Each structure stands twice: as C-alpha cells, then as structure tokens.
Amino acid sequence: xxxxxxxxxxxxxxxxxxxxxxxxxxxxxxxxxxxxxxxxxxxxxxxxxxxxxxxxxxxxxxxxxxxxxxxxxxxxxxxxxxxxxxxxxxxxxxxxxxxxxxxxxxxxxxxxxxxxxxxxxxxxxxxxxxxxxxxxxxx
Numbered sequence: 001x002x003x004x005x006x007x008x009x010x011x012x013x014x015x016x017x018x019x020x021x022x023x024x025x026x027x028x029x030x031x032x033x034x035x036x037x038x039x040x041x042x043x044x045x046x047x048x049x050x051x052x053x054x055x056x057x058x059x060x061x062x063x064x065x066x067x068x069x070x071x072x073x074x075x076x077x078x079x080x081x082x083x084x085x086x087x088x089x090x091x092x093x094x095x096x097x098x099x100x101x102x103x104x105x106x107x108x109x110x111x112x113x114x115x116x117x118x119x120x121x122x123x124x125x126x127x128x129x130x131x132x133x134x135x136x137x138x139x
Contacts, residue, residue, distance in 0.1 A: 016138070029079035031110050033073065037076070097133075
C-alpha cells in the first residue's frame with residue numbers, strides 16, 4: 001500500500017498576491033491574539049500571587065473571567081485555521097518560515113505600540129533582517 005499525499009490545488013496557480021494575503025491573514029490574526037492574550041495576563045496580575053491568596057481555582061477564575069483573554073484565544077484560533085488554509089493552498093517551505101518570522105516582526109511592533117514594551121535596537125535589527133530573509137524567500 002502506497003501513501004500518496006495530495007498536491008495543493010492552488011500551489012502552482014496561486015499568485016504572489018494570494019500568497020501574501022494568505023500569509024498576512026495568519027500573521028495579523030496571530031499577532032492580534034498574542035497581544036490581546038498578553039494584555040489580559042498583564043491586567044490579571046501575577047498568577048502566583050492570586051494562587052497563593054485564592055488557590056488554584058481562584059487563579060483559573062481570574063483568567064477565565066477576563067474578556068480580553070477570550071478574544072485573544074478567538075484570534076489565535078482564527079490564526080490556526082488561517083495557517084491550515086495557507087498550508088492547504090501554498091507550499092510549506094514558504095508559509096511556515098514567512099508566517100513565523102513576520103509574526104516576530106509584527107509582535108515587536110505591536111508590543112511597542114499597544115503594550116508599551118521596551119523594544120531595543122537589537123530586536124529592531126533582527127526584525128529588519130527577518131524582513132530581508134522573507135523577501136529573499138519569496139523571490
């Protein structure tokens with residue numbers, strides 16, 4: 001018995017705009033989900049302190065009663081299914097590195113803008129190198 005894997009129907013037909021839009025959907029949904037989840041966890045506070053005061057159930061309750069946490073999880077779910085769609089229609093050798101590395105770039109920018117994180121020069125330099133790498137990968 002031979003295992004044959006189906007060829008993605010749009011792998012050869014999909015143009016660069018389709019590929020860019022598909023990868024962008026993965027990256028934007030992932031970044032939004034991660035930012036919202038991080039913001040929720042920062043607003044909840046230190047779970048170790050909550051657990052010490054209220055027990056494990058109190059820590060779980062603190063997370064499960066945070067609306068930004070659930071919206072973040074919703075966006076992470078959208079990102080996961082967007083990734084499945086991308087992998088179904090594009091080559092793994094493009095989708096995986098492009099979506100992972102561009103998420104690094106958008107997370108740095110979103111962390112700086114929305115979470116007021118200190119993103120130092122090394123991270124921006126790394127983000128620039130990642131962009132160059134994605135460009136070389138796509139061309």
